[in-house]
Amino acid sequence: MNVKNTISCHCGACSLKLNEPSPKFSLMCACEDCRQALSWAAQRGGKKPKDIIYSAYFRSDIQSYDGIKNMTVTQLRSDARSTRVYCKNCFSCIAIDHLVYEDNVFMMQPEHCVQDFNAVTPPKAIIHLIDYNGEATDVPSDTIPIFHSLQYPQERKRFRAIKPISESFAPSKTSLQGITLRDLIAKINKVEVLHLEKGNVPV
Ligand SMILES: [Zn+2]
Ligand SMILES: [Zn+2]
Numbered sequence: 634m635n636v637k638n639t640i641s642c643h644c645g646a647c648s649l650k651l652n653e654p655s656p657k658f659s660l661m662c663a664c665e666d667c668r669q670a671l672s673w674a675a676q677r678g679g680k681k682p683k684d685i686i687y688s689a690y691f692r693s694d695i696q697s698y699d700g701i702k703n704m705t706v707t708q709l710r711s712d713a714r715s716t717r718v719y720c721k722n723c724f725s726c727i728a729i730d731h732l733v734y735e736d737n738v739f740m741m742q743p744e745h746c747v748q749d750f751n752a753v754t755p756p757k758a759i760i761h762l763i764d765y766n767g768e769a770t771d772v773p774s775d776t777i778p779i780f781h782s783l784q785y786p787q788e789r790k791r792f793r794a795i796k797p798i799s800e801s802f803a804p805s806k807t808s809l810q811g812i813t814l815r816d817l818i819a820k821i822n823k824v825e826v827l828h829l830e831k832g833n834v835p836v
Contacts, residue, residue: 637750638696640727640741642720647700649727652810654750656689657738657801664761666709669834670717671726671745673827679724680745684767685759689752690738690801693813706818707825716824730814737804739814757795
């Protein structure tokens with residue numbers, strides 16, 4: 634059986650295979666941290682990010698991985714809540730962990746790596762518009778919930794109420810078949826902290 638479950642970098646030096654390759658949900662993220670991280674990677678050969686980035690969430694259950702010696706793990710700053718896995722050669726970003734995911738899910742931005750499966754599902758919300766500098770008319774705010782930030786409890790409650798976000802972030806009721814993203818990150822290398830200045834996104 635030819636299962637399509639592979640996320641790989643653009644040069645093919647590293648890849649992951651997922652036990653559950655269908656996205657649990659997706660968001661459009663306008664945060665400056667995503668842009669800063671991907672712009673940092675773009676200066677090293679990765680793809681330049683858009684202002685708002687399509688982001689898909691998957692169960693953190695990795696069946697197998699390849700090219701671990703070509704992977705590197707970074708955080709933007711020492712107080713970072715996100716940890717990103719890149720290919721050292723082509724600087725594709727293949728997976729992203731965040732503290733709030735609790736290792737139940739991880740994020741992947743399909744435009745910044747390669748998948749042999751469909752990672753596109755209609756986004757449930759646009760988040761962190763506080764960091765968005767583009768045209769308001771480019772944001773489909775009539776058709777999708779928008780969140781200026783997730784700083785306030787009311788916003789977080791409204792966010793968590795969107796199906797299926799809460800269920801997706803919760804621990805799964807079925808047991809893992811593989812390892813989690815955090816297990817993989819622990820095997821790669823010591824997390825490299827980039828010490829980039831907050832908000833200083835190169836253009
Ligand atoms: Zn690569
Ligand atoms: Zn983001």
